[in-house]
Amino acid sequence: MRFNVGLSNQYLRWKVKYGHFFPLILGTISLSLVFLFGIFIYWHIEGWSLGDSIYQVIITLSTVGFMEVHPLSHKARMLTSMLILMGVGNFAFLMGSFTQILVEGHLQDLVGKKKMQKIIQKLEDHFIICGYGRIGSVVTQEILKEGFPVVVIENDESIIEHLKVEGILYIYGDATSDEVLLAANLKKARALITTLSEEAQNVYVTLTARQLVPKLQIIARAEHENSMQKLEFAGADRVLTPYVIGGKRMAQVVLRPNVTDFLELALLEKNLELQMEELAVSENSILVGKDLIHSGIRPDYNLIIIAIKKVNGEMIFNPGPKTVISAGDTLIVVGNRENLKRIEEIL
DSSP states (O other), X not given: OHHHHHHHHHXXXXXXXXXXXXXXXXXXXXXXXXXXXXXXXXXXISOOOHHHHHHHHHHHHTTOOOOOSSOOOHHHHHHHHHHHHHHHHHXXXXXXXXXXXXXXXXXXXXXXXXXXXXXXXXXOSXXXXXXXXHHHHHHHHHHHHTTOOEEEEEOOHHHHHHHHHHTOEEEESOTTSHHHHHHTTGGGOSEEEEOOSSHHHHHHHHHHHHHHOTXXXXXXXXXXXXXXXXXXXXXXXXXXXXXXXXXXXXXXXXXXXXXXXXXXXXHTOTTSSEEEEEEEOOTTOTTTTOBHHHHOHHHHHOOEEEEEEOTTSOEEESOOTTOBOOTTOEEXXXXXXXXXXXXXXXX
16 A cells, blocks of 8 residues: 555656656656567567567567568467557557647747756856745846846746746746755855745745855845844845835835935936946955045046945945045945946956
């Protein structure tokens, strides 16, 4: 009884794993068994050589009409009749399965997935989004607007169809799986953002990703503030609660509408020239060791430095003219987009 249950469970696992191609695989296995049965007839029962037995099976199953290699006994003819019926039935099943795959476009999907997987494996410094729900879709679109590559991990087939139409790179599967995360080229990713609806899944994804790539930047979504500590303990660099952020944002719109409008223009409105950006200072930058007044940032690039984040995490707001720029600093800058692009050349 346990053997039957185990066999049934294994059958279901294979069916889920291979999906639409499972009937084709099943038919191929069945045809192989029929082929071996035919060899058994002629080699063991009739006593023919292995080469003659294989040749007889081939001409029998292909129904080409050639003459028998050797005269058959009555028993062998009966078994050959069974062999022909089983072979014809298997061929019909295989052709039906293959035709269905072609008609429904599953073969094209398989080819498309392989091409997409090759593209994903060539990516570097990309973002991985786990879950394309209400939060994940917004995050994905915002990152794509900035021109960065994104790979979405999703296990909902209806959402996958939407991602295909939008032309967004995706991995179909469970984001909590090591194999799925690695298929998204996790080791070369810039950051992972997990926005799954269930908090336990976000914790598991964070734990898994942190173990696979210890230095990866991980941003996690939390439903409640009391869950933030769990995600941080699991290895998330930042934990955000959308409802809390949304509530605070609505309050600021009422309390400080002009400040909110300015921030929205600087951060969200891409049609305007004004933009707020963060720029990292490399070790080879000509700005290293210079203070702000001698850096030439204001007169040469017409940019305003509103804050500097030091390597140790210290944030200096409204830095004075004598504030020295060091390697590894992050400059929070407001200014023209063209000027922001220009200054990147000396950073």
